[in-house]
Amino acid sequence: MDFETLKQVEHENLMQTYGRFDVALDHGDGCVVYDLEGNPYLDLTSGIGVNALGHNYKPLVEAISRQAGKMMQASNLFYTKPMIEAAAKLNKLAKTKKVFYANSGAEANEGMIKIARKYSWDKYQDPERLTILTLKNSFHGRTIATLEATGQDHFHANFFPFTQGFDYVEANNIEELNEKLSSGKYAGLMMELVQGESGVRPLDPAFVKAAEKLCQDNDVLLMIDEVQTGIGRTGALFCYQNYDLSPDLVSCAKGLGGGVPIGAVLASEKTADVLKAGDHGTTFGGNPLAASAANVVLDTVGDPEFLADVAGKGQYFMDSIKAIDSDHIQDVRGMGLMIGIEVGPDAVLDDLAKLRAQGVLALKAGKGTIRLLPPLTLSKAQIDQAVAAMKEVF
Numbered sequence: 001m002d003f004e005t006l007k008q009v010e011h012e013n014l015m016q017t018y019g020r021f022d023v024a025l026d027h028g029d030g031c032v033v034y035d036l037e038g039n040p041y042l043d044l045t046s047g048i049g050v051n052a053l054g055h056n057y058k059p060l061v062e063a064i065s066r067q068a069g070k071m072m073q074a075s076n077l078f079y080t081k082p083m084i085e086a087a088a089k090l091n092k093l094a095k096t097k098k099v100f101y102a103n104s105g106a107e108a109n110e111g112m113i114k115i116a117r118k119y120s121w122d123k124y125q126d127p128e129r130l131t132i133l134t135l136k137n138s139f140h141g142r143t144i145a146t147l148e149a150t151g152q153d154h155f156h157a158n159f160f161p162f163t164q165g166f167d168y169v170e171a172n173n174i175e176e177l178n179e180k181l182s183s184g185k186y187a188g189l190m191m192e193l194v195q196g197e198s199g200v201r202p203l204d205p206a207f208v209k210a211a212e213k214l215c216q217d218n219d220v221l222l223m224i225d226e227v228q229t230g231i232g233r234t235g236a237l238f239c240y241q242n243y244d245l246s247p248d249l250v251s252c253a254k255g256l257g258g259g260v261p262i263g264a265v266l267a268s269e270k271t272a273d274v275l276k277a278g279d280h281g282t283t284f285g286g287n288p289l290a291a292s293a294a295n296v297v298l299d300t301v302g303d304p305e306f307l308a309d310v311a312g313k314g315q316y317f318m319d320s321i322k323a324i325d326s327d328h329i330q331d332v333r334g335m336g337l338m339i340g341i342e343v344g345p346d347a348v349l350d351d352l353a354k355l356r357a358q359g360v361l362a363l364k365a366g367k368g369t370i371r372l373l374p375p376l377t378l379s380k381a382q383i384d385q386a387v388a389a390m391k392e393v394f
C-alpha cells in the first residue's frame with residue numbers, strides 16, 4: 001500500500017482524533033526512524049517520550065522476545081517474576097515502598113487520585129476533604145477524571161458531566177497555594193515538575209519546596225506526575241530527585257516500558273498500604289511482557305552514569321540551541337532531554353514541517369513551542385545534526 005492509499009484508508013477507518021504529521025513511519029534503529037520509502041529521520045520525539053532507549057535496542061528486543069515465548073499475560077491472580085523484580089528495582093531506585101502497576105499515564109494518575117482520596121477518607125472521614133488540587137496549565141491525561149485534573153479550560157469542554165472534586169492553582173504562586181492547602185478541603189496536590197504538554201515549563205524550585213512543606217503541614221498528599229519527566233528524561237531517574245523532594249505518591253508510564261505500554265504508581269511509607277485487597281485493580285497491570293521490558297529499562301536508565309550522561313547531553317543540546325543566532329527563537333527551556341523552544345503559535349507547525357524536510361522529527365507543546373523528547377541514547381553527533389537543521393530552519 002503506498003502512502004496516499006494508506007492515508008485514505010486511515011481516514012475512512014480511524015476516528016480523526018489526531019492531527020498526524022505527513023509521514024508514515026515503518027521502522028527505526030537507535031535514534032533514527034525510517035518512513036515507508038526508507039527515508040531516514042532523526043527522531044527527537046521517541047513516540048512522545050516513550051522509546052527511552054531508542055528503537056530496536058537489542059537487549060530490550062531480546063528480553064521481550066524471550067518473554068513472549070514464555071508467557072505474555074498471567075493476570076494478577078498469580079505471582080510472576082518480571083513484575084516483582086521490576087517493582088523491587090523501582091522502589092530501590094526511587095526510595096519508595098510499594099508499587100501498583102497500571103498500563104498508561106492516565107491510569108497511573110487515576111490510581112494516585114484514588115489513593116489520595118482513600119487516605120483522606122480513612123483518616124478524617126470528612127466528605128469536604130477529598131478535593132485534588134492541580135496546577136493551571138497542567139496535563140494529567142484523557143480519562144474522564146484526569147481530564148478534569150488537567151488545569152486547562154479547553155480540555156473541559158464537550159464531556160460533561162465531569163467527576164467532581166478537582167480545583168486548580170496558579171503554578172509558582174506560593175501565596176495562593178498556601179491559602180488553598182490550609183483550607184482543609186484537599187486530599188492531595190498533584191503536579192508535573194516540568195509542565196510538558198503545555199509548553200515544557202519547569203516549576204520554580206522555591207515553589208516546589210514550599211508546596212512540599214505546605215503538604216506536610218496540612219497532611220495533604222504530594223503527588224508527582226512523572227509520566228513525562230520520569231525514567232531518566234530530566235537527567236535523574238525521576239525529576240523529583242532533581243528538586244530534592246520526598247513525594248507521597250509518584251506516577252510514571254511512557255519511558256518505563258521503553259516502547260511497551262506500562263504505567264506505575266509508586267507509594268511512600270505513608271501511602272504504601274492505603275489500598276487493600278479489592279480496592280483497585282487492572283487486568284493487564286504488570287503483565288510479564290511489559291514488566292520484562294521495564295526490567296531492561298530500569299537496569300539501563302537506573303545506572304548513575306547513564307543518568308549523568310543524559311544530564312550532560314541535555315545541557316549541551318540546550319546550550320547549542322541557545323547559541324543559534326536567530327530572532328525567531330523567543331525562549332529555550334527545559335531539563336535534561338526534555339527541551340522546549342518557543343517560536344510562537346503562528347510559526348510552530350511550519351517550523352516542524354521545515355525540520356521534517358531537513359530530516360528531523362520534533363513535537364509541538366502548548367500553543368507555540370517546539371518540544372524535543374529524543375531517545376535518551378541520543379549521541380552528541382546527533383545533537384549537532386539536529387542543531388545544524390535548526391540553524392537552517394530558524
Ligand SMILES: Cc1ncc(COP(=O)(O)O)c(C=O)c1O
Nearest residue numbers: 104105106139140141196227228
Ligand atoms: C504529565 C503527563 N501525565 C499524564 C499523561 C497521560 O499519559 P497517557 O497518554 O499514557 O495516558 C501524559 C501524556 O502525555 C503526560 O505528559
